[in-house]
Amino acid sequence: EAGVAQSPRYKIIEKRQSVAFWCNPISGHATLYWYQQILGQGPKLLIQFQNNGVVDDSQLPKDRFSAERLKGVDSTLKIQPAKLEDSAVYLCASSLVQGSKDTQYFGPGTRLTVL
């Protein structure tokens, strides 16, 4: 079974530029999450989708971050414009169903460096 795929793996941009990350969850997984992991910290949830609807985006900085999952499968996370403090690893995760017992499977992440 293929895991969660993310691209690109690495991205370097200058502040005020835009950037987009792509995630393909495990086949059949209805729930998709984006996390931000700043160096030396644990991941922090940014947004959760159930199929193509947003369930929780309470921690997403909506003035610069946006995400979509139009067909309920792949998802993109965008930052526009980027700030220095956005330098982090962006992790995508998916789970088969919604619910606390279900395991979240993580992708390898996209490491963003903002100069």
Place this chain on the structure above:
Amino acid sequence: AQSVTQLGSHVSVSEGALVLLRCNYSSSVPPYLFWYVQYPNQGLQLLLKYTSAATLVKGINGFEAEFKKSETSFHLTKPSAHMSDAAEYFCAVRSYSGGGADGLTFGKGTHLIIQP
């Protein structure tokens, strides 16, 4: 609100020695608890999870953890450390209180160092 505290940002043990990584949680509803491991430049891999069944949970690679409600703890242990256990370990809590939101809240992580 929920939170996780991992005591010790770095833990160093000798190869063959006991591994003990500490995790305490705070949750307003009965929690589900998880331990993940992260190797350099990789995503997170689930080691084990507590979902209100047995309080002693066995996971992969010889790890286990015990849920203690009275101490609000979920410490991770392994009887004998291997060099391949060197990695970053994260404890996480998920409290499902309705509405569908069930993202994980992670601790800051513990870097496990194995001395030869």
